[in-house]
């Protein structure tokens with residue numbers, strides 16, 4: 001166990017300096033950033049399911065959130081309630097956001113600028129990368145760094161080598177699938193949501209990086225609401241074992257993710273008109289490409305990144321596109337002698353927050369109202385599909401493509417941050433405007449999305465917020 005466990009009776013009998021709801025990326029990096037000497041209670045809704053039990057039973061406590069989906073596409077949202085949250089099942093793709101992702105309004109007239117910049121986040125990105133033992137290389141010209149990655153990039157596949165020889169906009173995907181450090185070496189078997197050798201970073205297998213003297217853990221207890229008195233967070237209302245209890249604290253941080261944070265804030269009486277609105281998620285599609293010189297056998301599951309279609313003036317009209325190069329496609333080629341001359345590339349585009357896509361409370365439980373991705377995302381995906389032949393070597397041919405993948409499992413945007421309390425729920429340090437001592441962590445804060453995976457940025461922002469607590 002990460003911290004000494006307490007019973008609900010013991011937790012309710014004490015006054016805590018800080019209560020943190022959740023135990024995944026946002027909660028644990030916030031905890032890591034806190035100044036020493038606080039009495040902290042981490043309240044986790046799920047139970048502790050050790051890695052071995054997850055492998056044996058497949059059980060991870062998937063949430064089933066009711067949804068009204070009026071879009072033309074299936075849509076699911078994947079949240080697991082257990083100690084360590086979705087860090088147990090993520091794929092550990094760990095890119096930083098692009099510096100221009102933080103300035104979409106200024107540069108492209110899209111959405112809102114972020115209240116933080118890439119440079120503000122640099123030291124926190126660095127610490128998170130060290131903590132997760134991220135590997136990578138070759139991306140510095142676009143995603144500037146002050147030093148090398150903690151670990152070198154995984155071995156490229158033959159396909160990666162061919163792409164990198166063709167253009168300097170292809171490089172190794174930064175990942176927390178181990179290539180050096182204390183965890184087992186990633187061996188590229190490609191079932192990363194259930195890594196059999198516990199190679200990718202999870203909160204559970206890196207618990208030594210989140211020790212905090214004075215922290216205690218209350219498991220199988222759901223934070224329902226924050227108690228707010230005279231404009232201050234003074235504790236939480238918790239449901240555990242069929243009982244409702246109150247636990248007192250001087251401050252409360254919500255790290256329960258974009259959907260549950262919004263529900264908790266609504267139950268706490270926050271009536272900001274934008275709270276819960278703007279739920280969004282990236283959209284993707286895969287293409288299969290054949291040609292001479294392609295081949296697999298690199299060092300991890302997703303070996304490459306392509307940024308040629310990511311940033312530029314096109315983002316005034318439609319989304320940018322991030323490309324991921326997979327180690328192997330689903331099927332071999334059947335042409336004699338050319339079985340492995342095939343590559344799978346996934347195109348991922350950013351969505352935009354829309355008011356109609358939202359979390360509401362229905363009988364006091366979260367319900368998702370989903371009307372579909374913004375045309376900005378769909379147009380970006382169509383554009384990417386048209387452009388991809390132009391950026392590949394001439395001797396490669398696109399032979400197949402998948403239907404759109406409408407869930408990238410990265411919910412964002414329900415309590416967006418910024419400087420204007422009339423439009424934003426929190427400030428740049430995740431502090432809820434108008435309520436002192438209340439934090440809403442995680443990607444619910446993102447005012448615009450990015451084509452890139454969010455968890456490194458979620459963690460860097462949470463670490464920065466924790467460090468600012470006095």
Ligand SMILES: Cc1cc2nc3c(=O)[nH]c(=O)nc-3n(C[C@H](O)[C@H](O)[C@H](O)COP(=O)(O)OP(=O)(O)OC[C@H]3O[C@@H](n4cnc5c(N)ncnc54)[C@H](O)[C@@H]3O)c2cc1C
Pocket residue numbers: 021022023024025026027043044045046078079080081082083084085086087089090091092093094193221222223224255256257258260264408409410441442443453454455456458
């Ligand atoms: C299959 C899959 C693959 C993914 N791959 C990647 C990837 O490669 N790269 C990437 O960047 N991202 C990836 N993601 C997304 C990533 O998992 C999320 O961005 C990340 O987990 C969000 O972290 P979080 O701490 O905000 O929330 P979560 O990880 O969702 O954790 C929320 C925590 O809060 C707890 N909780 C919820 N409600 C309450 C409550 N009321 N009271 C107390 N506790 C509560 C939950 O049990 C959980 O522990 C993937 C997601 C999935 C599902």
Ligand code: SF4
Pocket residue numbers: 177178185186187188189190191192193194195196197198199200300301
């Ligand atoms: S590729 Fe295999 S070893 Fe590497 S993280 Fe994924 S499942 Fe684990």
